[in-house]
Amino acid sequence: MNDKLWFVPLVLGLVALAVAHYGGLVMAPTEAMMGEVGRIMYAHVPTAWTGMLMGLVAFVFACGSLATSKDGWDIGTHASVEVATLLCTLLCIQGALWAKPTWGVYWDWDPRLTSTAILVLSFAGVLILRALVHDQGKRRIVTGVTTILAFVNVPITYYSVKWWNTLHQDMSSGSSIADEFKWSLYLGWLAMMLIAVGLVGLRSAGLMARLRREHGETALPKAKQKIELLAEKGGA
Amino acid sequence: MQPALDGVVQGGEGFVYAVYALTWLTILGYTAFVLLTRGPR
Amino acid sequence: MSDKPSDSSSNAGPIFLVGALAVAGTALGVVFFAADEMGESITYFWDPTQVVEAGSAAIGPDIRLGGMVQAGSLTWNESDQVVTMTVTDNENSLSVRCEGAPPQMLREGIGVVVEGTMTEAGTFDCDRLLVKHSNEYKAATEDMTAEERKALYKTVEGYEGL
Structure with missing residues (x-):
């Protein structure tokens, strides 16, 4: 497949996000209680939905990676965990900037916020572990297993506002949001999804190319290394 | 719902712009990272 | 290997x-x-009923209390920087006293989470006040005057410095 095709969802997504954000910042009416600060919802909620979904995508890739032992699934796991980490980190910072003017604090250890923070750390942990393992066979298994374990927290984070008393409000749904707010929110979500898909695709292509280069150097292995070693000795 | 307590109006808009700016910086920054690390084609 | x-x-x-x-x-x-x-x-906060039921056991330790600000109960003393209000879960209610300027979202009928201790007198002394917003997002209505729209986003003096 031509790697350049991934630019299609990425560019479409960036354009759609610009439109959605224009809608949220300029066209949407002021929220009745929060005032202008309520506009943060149009950036925050799509980030949350997309971040969680990228966690799910990473989980599917991880299962495929362990089941098939193919490098493509492993690279997909790496790319989607990376994008999920990025989005969930962004999510926490957006949330803090929304929390200060509404709740009165940047952060509090309520179940939703705590589980999201754990999610960021565990996804980041997968990437760190992965970077420490150089043997691709082991790396694939370490990445797959840790991604599946880290994913457990995604549904917990999602349902935390239903299960426990939280400072964070209950999850937003179509019925809890006034009609004139909706289009911008849904377009923002679609845009973030397209961007995330494009970025995962492009990143995977880059990582795959790198893996092939590394394999080209080390996997032809022994014979080539021996020749080089002999050449070195001979030279010295 | 009652109105807010009497007092001075504070500009909350700064938080809004900060969130939107950060969102774009994050997305475009990571996009740049992905494109720059793609390596030789 | x-x-x-x-x-x-x-x-x-x-x-x-x-x-x-x-x-x-x-x-x-x-x-x-x-x-x-x-x-x-594993509870993030107690509601007034749980605090009332705990009786004297609730007096002393640091606890979080969550509930709704009862209509007509909210006062703000600007010179002393003290907020008083009644926090209710529609079954039981407790009077709460907080020092320091409150968050700008604080108003009657909104959810709050307060951290502090129950006193012997049966009132809650709070040293940290958080406002809990609902997941309802509604547009400011058309018939609101400019003044009313402005009032949507009012805060109290001194908040900035907190």
Whole structure:
């Protein structure tokens, strides 16, 4: 497949996000209680939905990676965990900037916020572990297993506002949001999804190319290394 | 719902712009990272 | 081990998949199953009824109290920087006294979470006041005057410095 095709969802997504954000910042009416600060919802909620979904995508890739032992699934796991980490980190910072003017604090250890923070750390942990393992066979298994374990927290984070008393409000749904707010929110979500898909695709292509280069150097292995070693000795 | 307590109006808009700016910086920054690390084609 | 070719452990993949899924599924199952029970013990805040039922046991330790600001109960003394209000869960209510300027979202009828201690007098002394917003997002109505729209986003003096 031509790697350049991934630019299609990425560019479409960036354009759609610009439109959605224009809608949220300029066209949407002021929220009745929060005032202008309520506009943060149009950036925050799509980030949350997309971040969680990228966690799910990473989980599917991880299962495929362990089941098939193919490098493509492993690279997909790496790319989607990376994008999920990025989005969930962004999510926490957006949330803090929304929390200060509404709740009165940047952060509090309520179940939703705590589980999201754990999610960021565990996804980041997968990437760190992965970077420490150089043997691709082991790396694939370490990445797959840790991604599946880290994913457990995604549904917990999602349902935390239903299960426990939280400072964070209950999850937003179509019925809890006034009609004139909706289009911008849904377009923002679609845009973030397209961007995330494009970025995962492009990143995977880059990582795959790198893996092939590394394999080209080390996997032809022994014979080539021996020749080089002999050449070195001979030279010295 | 009652109105807010009497007092001075504070500009909350700064938080809004900060969130939107950060969102774009994050997305475009990571996009740049992905494109720059793609390596030789 | 590291000398082996990169696909050395490929046969182990499906075994690890089953193992990881089993661990993940069990963990998730336990959390889902226990969530209701845990709601009781792992609680982020108590509502007024739980505090009232705890009686004298609630006096002393630091606790979080969550509830609604009762209509007509909110006062703000600007010179002393003290907020007083009644926090209710529609069954029981407690009077709460907070020092310091409140968050700008604070108003009657909104959810709050306050951190502090119960006093012998039966009032709650709070040293940290958080406002809990609902997940309802409504447009400011058309018939609002400019003044009323402005009032949507009012805060109190001194908040900036907190």
